[in-house]
Amino acid sequence: MTGGLLLLGAALALWPGHAALRRERRRSLTRRSGAAPRPTAGVPLLAVAAVAAGAVAALLSTLLVAALAGGCAALAARAELRRRAGVREEARLAALVEALTALGAELRGGRSLNEATRAAVAACADEDSGRALARAVRFPEDGDGECGGELERALDRVAAAARLSARTGCSLAAVVGAVEDDLRARSRQRLELRSATAGSRASAALLAGLPVLGLVMGGGVGADPWRVLTTTLTGQLLLVAGVGLEVAGLAWSARLVSRAAR
Numbered sequence: 001m002t003g004g005l006l007l008l009g010a011a012l013a014l015w016p017g018h019a020a021l022r023r024e025r026r027r028s029l030t031r032r033s034g035a036a037p038r039p040t041a042g043v044p045l046l047a048v049a050a051v052a053a054g055a056v057a058a059l060l061s062t063l064l065v066a067a068l069a070g071g072c073a074a075l076a077a078r079a080e081l082r083r084r085a086g087v088r089e090e091a092r093l094a095a096l097v098e099a100l101t102a103l104g105a106e107l108r109g110g111r112s113l114n115e116a117t118r119a120a121v122a123a124c125a126d127e128d129s130g131r132a133l134a135r136a137v138r139f140p141e142d143g144d145g146e147c148g149g150e151l152e153r154a155l156d157r158v159a160a161a162a163r164l165s166a167r168t169g170c171s172l173a174a175v176v177g178a179v180e181d182d183l184r185a186r187s188r189q190r191l192e193l194r195s196a197t198a199g200s201r202a203s204a205a206l207l208a209g210l211p212v213l214g215l216v217m218g219g220g221v222g223a224d225p226w227r228v229l230t231t232t233l234t235g236q237l238l239l240v241a242g243v244g245l246e247v248a249g250l251a252w253s254a255r256l257v258s259r260a261a262r
Contacts, residue, residue, distance in 0.1 A: 049077035062230050068243050075247065079254075090190075092129045092151055093183060099124035099133050100158070100180040107173035113137065137162050137172075154183055197257045204253035208246060 053073030058066035102123035106116035117137050124130030132155055140159035161175035218225035229235040 045081060046074045046077050050074040064236055064239070065230055068240070072243065072247070089149060089151060090187075092126050093154070093187065095124050095126035095129045096133060096151060096154060097180055097183050097187070099130055100176050100183070103133070103137070104173045104176040104180060107171075107176065113172070133158065140166070150183075150186065154179055193260070197260055200253070200257050200260075204250065204257070208250055211242060211246060 050070040050073050054066040054070030057069035099120045103116050103120035106119045107113070111119070117134050120137075121130035121134050124133065129151070132151075136155045136159040140162040157179050158176065161172055161179070164170060164175070165172040215225050229239040
């Protein structure tokens with residue numbers, strides 16, 4: 001009980017506030033936009049989730065359950081962070097598409113490159129994406145050539161088109177339009193793949209919840225499976241093996257769905 005209270009107190013002390021979360025979001029956007037990140041102090045969300053879940057489980061059950069709960073919470077927090085990163089990436093790609101639309105329209109209308117770039121940055125819903133697009137157009141030679149994601153690959157193509165236009169005098173609007181069309185097509189394809197794999201993800205989530213349902217049903221008929229799993233040696237071994245198989249099954253299902261969605 002005392003150890004659980006100490007873990008719970010540590011989790012509350014380490015839990016990030018709204019200001020820390022805003023700083024982390026700005027830092028992630030800065031890294032993606034290519035600017036030099038500023039050092040900030042903070043606690044990883046994975047550690048906070050693990051400590052919090054372990055503290056609650058230690059208060060309610062045994063140390064083994066606390067350790068398993070902490071590990072599962074860390075894995076769940078990691079999956080949630082990946083999901084949020086994917087949502088942010090989609091939003092930034094959508095903003096970049098709108099900026100490319102404005103850039104191509106301004107260039108086809110006869111505006112100069114600097115004027116068209118300013119208009120595109122103003123039309124971009126994400127400030128960091130707009131600044132990254134402006135750097136790719138105005139300073140294409142400064143690109144680092146790293147393609148860490150769909151956004152970086154699109155900016156690399158825009159920078160390559162700007163270099164080609166500066167050297168040969170060819171039209172930049174046509175290449176910008178091609179990049180925009182490609183991004184729109186890829187976005188539609190991702191939406192279709194997510195819709196096609198929604199049933200598989202739902203089935204995996206349902207199967208993952210069946211062991212919990214089994215515990216509830218066992219307790220309802222008076223078998224008390226939770227006491228057996230947490231207080232006997234055989235039950236503890238089965239609990240560890242069951243949690244391991246559960247995590248492995250979820251990871252395998254997620255990997256199969258992600259491979260099908262590529």
